[in-house]
Amino acid sequence: MSKKHSEDKRPMEYVIDLKQLSYFTHVAELGSYTRAAEFTNVAQPVLSRQIRKLEIDLRQNLLIRHGRGVMLTDAGKILLKHSRLILRQLEQAQEDLSLSEGKLTGHMYLGLPPTVARTISLDVVQAFKEQLPDAHLTIIESLTVNLEEQIHLDRVNMGLLYNPSSSPTLETQLLAEEQLHLICGVDSPYAQGRSRIALKDLADIPLIMPSLSNSFRMLVEKEMQKLNLKPQIEFEINSVGVIIQLLAKGMGAAILSRSVLEFIPQSGLLTAIPIEQPALVNRLYLAYSSKRLPTKLQVKVRQILIDICQRHFPGRDD
Structure with a gap:
């Protein structure tokens, strides 16, 4: 009488390539293969191919492509949670080993x-x-x-x-704490006869400022709103370097840290007027x-x- 073999119920064993795991983590966190390729300096087809191999090895779909990038499947969310821990532990192990060598x-x-x-x-x-x-x-x-x-x-x-x-x-x-100043050219009409300026008076001055996502701009908007005022934004420029160049050419005024004066090659082109009542303090x-x-x-x-x-x-x- 032949003996019937019972079904093998041993748990499935996975062999995970750490490089593939790292690529998957970058794509998952950045939300697209394009951004991950730029961040890792690895070609997009290589990332795609390696992650597909990982999916085959794990017998799970991990990512779903869509028009704006990728989204995680339920299995992908589980793996991402563990991959972060695994990669962090690996980094810690490498550091501990290096510490043993001083x-x-x-x-x-x-x-x-x-x-x-x-x-x-x-x-x-x-x-x-x-x-x-x-x-x-x-x-x-x-x-x-x-x-x-x-x-x-x-x-x-x-x-x-x-x-x-x-x-x-x-x-x-x-x-650190930095008081914000009105920065403008030394010959600007906004600088004449002023050693300081009240916050409420800034509402009358056209400003060159970064967009609302900038911390300086957010602080200015928040404090002026308390006075039921809004800043008068003439130009929005998300480059402090460009703003400084425009100010140095006498093309407006801005609210920035006094430290930006250090970036002007020729001293004496700009002046920094302290803002008070209240002071604007950037932390x-x-x-x-x-x-x-x-x-x-x-x-x-x-x-x-x-x-x-x-x-x-x-x-x-x-």
């Missing part, structure tokens, strides 16, 4: 707003070369609102943000995700940033 390694993605990037980037790179020669640094220059989102999505490890929103998943530390915070413990590299970089900001923004009273 080195700090890893890749730091640091986000800086444009004015801050112009002020401290040179010092940050120099500090990395001297103190962290075995670590890699990528500086991402963008507006605070974009950097905050990228920290939440784990695309940026740490950032310096102006007036970030309050969030339980964002750890922040106040580093710069060090920010990072509270969802996981920081690596030793991140702890070291945090201290480097604090030291650099104390040198460049000495006006804050602790």
Whole structure:
């Protein structure tokens, strides 16, 4: 009498390629193959092919393409949750191994707003070369609102943000306070006979300002709204560098930090008039995700940033 073989009920075994997992995570978080290709510097067809292999190995559809990019399937959402942990653990393991050799390694993605990037980037790179020669640094220059989102999505490890929103998943530390000024040419009619200017009087001055997503602009709008006023925006330009060039040529006025005067090659072209009643104070915070413990590299970089900001923004009273 032949013996009937029972059905094999052993759990299915998966062999996951870490590179494929990393590609999947980037595409899932960035929402499209195009953005992921730009971020990873890997050709779009390669990303697509590797993720398809991952789907075949796992016997699951992970992503659905649509006109604006991709969306996660239920299986994709589950895998993304675990892939973030796996890749973070791998990064931690690599760091622990390097520490056993007396080195700090890893890749730091640091986000800086444009004015801050112009002020401290040179010092940050120099500090990395001297103190962290075995670590890699990528500086991402963008507006605070974009950097905050990228920290939440784990695309940026740490950032310096102006007036970030309050969030339980964002750890922040106040580093500096800057009073905003009316910046204009020394010969501008708005500068004549003025050593300071009341906030309410700014409503009569046509301004060159960044768009509403900029922290300076949001602060100005918020404080003027309290006085039932609105700023008079003549031009919206999302480049502080271009705004400075226009001001230096006498083509208007703007509300910015006084530190922008450092970016003018010829001194004496612009003047900074303090704003009062009330003063407009922009606050710069060090920010990072509270969802996981920081690596030793991140702890070291945090201290480097604090030291650099104390040198460049000495006006804050602790």
